[in-house]
Amino acid sequence: xxxxxxxxxxxxxxxxxxxxxxxxxxxxxxxxxxxxxxxxxxxxxxxxxxxxxxxxxxxxxxxxxxxxxxxxxxxxxxxxxxxxxxxxxxxxxxxxxxxxxxx
Amino acid sequence: xxxxxxxxxxxxxxxxxxxxxxxxxxxxxxxxxxxxxxxxxxxxxxxxxxxxxxxxxxxxxxxxxxxxxxxxxxxxxxxxxxxxxxxxxxxxxxxxxxxxxxxxxxxxxxxxxxxxxxxxxxxxxxxxxxxxxxxxxxxxxxxxxxxxxxxxxxxxxxxxxxxxxxxxxxxxxxxxxxxxxxxxxxxxxxxxxxxxxxxxxxxxxxxxxxxxxxxxxxxxxxxxxxxxxxxxxxxxxxxxxxxxxxxxxxxxxxxxxxxxxxxxxxxxxxxxxxxxxxxxxxxxxxxxxxxxxxxxxxxxxxxxxxxxxxxxxxxxxxxxxxxxxxxxxxxxxxxxxxxxxxxxxxxxxxxxxxxxxxxxxxxxxxxxxxxxxxxxxxxxxxxxxxxxxxxxxxxxxxxxxxxxxxxxx
Numbered sequence: 001x002x003x004x005x006x007x008x009x010x011x012x013x014x015x016x017x018x019x020x021x022x023x024x025x026x027x028x029x030x031x032x033x034x035x036x037x038x039x040x041x042x043x044x045x046x047x048x049x050x051x052x053x054x055x056x057x058x059x060x061x062x063x064x065x066x067x068x069x070x071x072x073x074x075x076x077x078x079x080x081x082x083x084x085x086x087x088x089x090x091x092x093x094x095x096x097x098x099x100x101x102x103x
Numbered sequence: 104x105x106x107x108x109x110x111x112x113x114x115x116x117x118x119x120x121x122x123x124x125x126x127x128x129x130x131x132x133x134x135x136x137x138x139x140x141x142x143x144x145x146x147x148x149x150x151x152x153x154x155x156x157x158x159x160x161x162x163x164x165x166x167x168x169x170x171x172x173x174x175x176x177x178x179x180x181x182x183x184x185x186x187x188x189x190x191x192x193x194x195x196x197x198x199x200x201x202x203x204x205x206x207x208x209x210x211x212x213x214x215x216x217x218x219x220x221x222x223x224x225x226x227x228x229x230x231x232x233x234x235x236x237x238x239x240x241x242x243x244x245x246x247x248x249x250x251x252x253x254x255x256x257x258x259x260x261x262x263x264x265x266x267x268x269x270x271x272x273x274x275x276x277x278x279x280x281x282x283x284x285x286x287x288x289x290x291x292x293x294x295x296x297x298x299x300x301x302x303x304x305x306x307x308x309x310x311x312x313x314x315x316x317x318x319x320x321x322x323x324x325x326x327x328x329x330x331x332x333x334x335x336x337x338x339x340x341x342x343x344x345x346x347x348x349x350x351x352x353x354x355x356x357x358x359x360x361x362x363x364x365x366x367x368x369x370x371x372x373x374x375x376x377x378x379x380x381x382x383x384x385x386x387x388x389x390x391x392x393x394x395x396x397x398x399x400x401x402x403x404x405x406x407x408x409x410x411x412x413x414x415x416x417x418x419x420x421x422x423x424x425x426x427x428x429x430x431x432x433x434x435x436x437x438x439x440x441x442x443x444x445x446x447x448x449x450x451x452x453x454x455x456x457x458x459x460x461x462x463x464x465x466x467x468x469x470x471x472x473x474x475x476x477x478x479x480x481x482x483x484x485x486x487x488x489x490x491x492x493x494x495x496x497x498x499x500x501x502x503x504x505x506x507x508x509x510x511x512x
Contacts (some may be wrong), residue, residue: 020169030169032124032176039399041147041165045423046396047477067430070474074501076482102257 004090004097005007006051007070009035024099025049025086035101044068047075049085051099058083060094077102108133110409111202113186115139115349116148118377118398119208120167125406127154127176133410135177138184143171143232145180149395151235153425157267158239162232189352191370194511204409206361207349207368207375209403211342211393216251218323218336221313224334225321229256231238238337245334246270249323251310253280256339256422258293262426272331273297274305276340277419284433286443289456289468290311293474296429296452305329310336342393344379357381366405379465385417387436420478420482428452432476435466435483444494447472455479462488475501487511 003015006028016035021027028036028049037048044067051060058081065071068087072078082102110118110126115137123137139145145167154160194202227402242248248264250257253275264271273280279290294304308325310502315321316332324330344359347390355361355369359381366374368383376382377398381391383397397420397429407414422433429452440458447454455475458466463486469480479502484490487508493499 020171026169030172031166032128032172034128037399039395041148041149041424043423043425043430044473045430046421067473069471071477073474074477076481 002095003098004093006033007101008033009101009103014053018093021079023086024051024088024090024093027090028085033101035103036085038039038086040086043070044071044084044087047071047084049101050075050078051081051085051101052079052102053081053083053097055081057081057097060097061088064093108203108409109136109201109203110134110206111136111138111196111200112206112208112253113138114195114208114210114377114379115141115145115180116208116210116377116398117167117395118210118402119206120145121399121402122206122376122406123178124168124172124176124206125403126410127178129406129410129412134179135178136181136202136314137173138181138186138196138200140183140185141231141233143184144168144182146232147395149423150254151232152229153263155232156229156235156242156260157263162236183494184350189373190346191352191373194372199302203372204428206366206378206405207373207381208377208398209345209348209375211344211378214339214341216338216340218251218310218313220315221310221321221323221336222315225313225315226338228338230342242267244454246329246331247272247335247364249274249310249331249333249336249454251304251336251338252340253277253282253304254284254339254341255281255422257337258297258342259424260337261297262300265297265300266427267454267510270303271301272303272305272333274308274310276307276309276427278307280304284437285468286437286456286458288443288445288449289470292449292452292454292470293426293429295490296427300427317364325383344381344391344472346379349375349379365408366401367408374405376405384420387420387438390436392420392436392439394420396421399453399504419480421480429470431468431475432473433466433468434475434476437466440465442491444491446475446495447497457494459489459491463489464489464494478502478505481505482508485509 025038030040038046040046149231150165247270250273312324348358349360359373359477373475376387437458442459444457469476
């Protein structure tokens with residue numbers, strides 16, 4: 001599968017190969033992507049792996065669990081197309097999506 | 104010096120590891136050497152008492168970074184490296200490693216427990232990966248475990264052990280579990296939740312005497328005279344900051360290595376971050392906050408200071424604990440509260456406990472309420488008075504409360 005495109009907090013675009021991680025947060029942390037901290041290690045507690053997508057890309061992802069939804073409701077700068085990267089398994093991310101780090 | 108500064112970091116847990124990567128993020132050309140006295144790659148500590156001890160995840164799955172991430176970032180990671188001495192005059196570690204700036208991220212060690220008559224091989228602690236892996240192995244032939252200390256480590260371990268089918272007695276010296284950190288309502292809720300799943304509590308008691316039995320088990324006697332037989336004692340009564348190296352190098356210490364708001368010690372070329380540092384948090388002076396978030400935040404501040412970058416102001420301190428199907432997240436520090444307000448249903452295990460001082464929310468414990476937790480962080484950061492009857496009324500949303508509270512400021 002093709003790499004995952006992620007635009008970091010300072011606007012730089014990174015193409016990350018889908019390897020060495022199970023979810024998008026881990027993948028971004030491994031590549032030192034600015035703005036993705038993943039403090040809680042992926043247990044959906046801290047919301048320090050906040051990413052945004054276009055409406056079209058957002059709809060191509062699997063639905064949110066209620067915990068993720070509840071956190072995102074109050075996360076600063078959250079949008080209707082926000083997600084937490086720790087909840088996105090790499091195997092569930094379709095080709096061609098662009099993620100923007102929101103911090 | 105400029106970009107070719109050489110930074111050495113002692114300790115590669117949450118604080119040290121994050122500092123290394125932050126430094127590299129700011130100035131890719133900076134030289135960073137990360138020293139760890141452990142043999143494994145840096146890892147997340149919270150799963151040690153939960154998913155890892157239960158065997159739900161393997162050690163490799165809780166690494167902070169992938170094995171190749173250190174090389175790719177240009178960080179020199181040295182495992183099994185034990186620092187004996189810091190020579191401040193020559194800026195030299197163990198007589199062989201030079202530094203321009205040194206970061207101490209040496210963490211802490213479990214506060215020791217003494218139980219008369221108990222041999223050291225029957226009394227273990229949980230702090231590092233190796234502790235968890237050793238415990239896991241011993242549990243194979245263990246039926247009954249006695250936990251000393253009803254703090255987060257003790258309770259998380261109690262939940263894990265019950266889920267593994269073990270018998271558990273938990274001994275707490277104070278008048279209730281979580282005595283230092285939560286309100287009585289929250290402590291009671293957790294105690295009942297554990298009791299229903301089989302944990303036997305000895306509250307307000309200590310183990311006064313142990314006698315080794317012929318079959319290898321130990322008979323313990325509590326201060327109230329209760330006697331019981333156990334296979335193993337695991338103690339979790341807090342930690343002591345590792346300040347040995349700092350003291351030996353004659354840096355100032357007082358319940359941790361004393362640092363300023365940038366993490367600098369009394370020697371400005373040496374910083375201290377994470378559990379080992381006594382950091383002057385602007386809102387909580389004199390309190391050494393032991394948490395992942397605090398470690399990561401201090402790493403960020405120190406890395407920014409060394410590389411002369413701006414850094415974000417402090418976030419509200421927050422913590423979390425997972426026990427059985429309970430996820431409690433805590434926002435803020437409740438020291439000095441004069442009232443508590445409950446919101447939601449304690450009996451259903453879905454509630455929040457708010458801590459107020461002069462009518463202002465300063466902290467919140469949220470059990471299985473992730474949304475209320477995030478909302479509380481906002482509410483606390485924002486400040487402003489909230490009427491208790493509004494806070495306890497679940498039909499008024501947290502969004503409305505935040506808005507009303509903001510207007511009343």
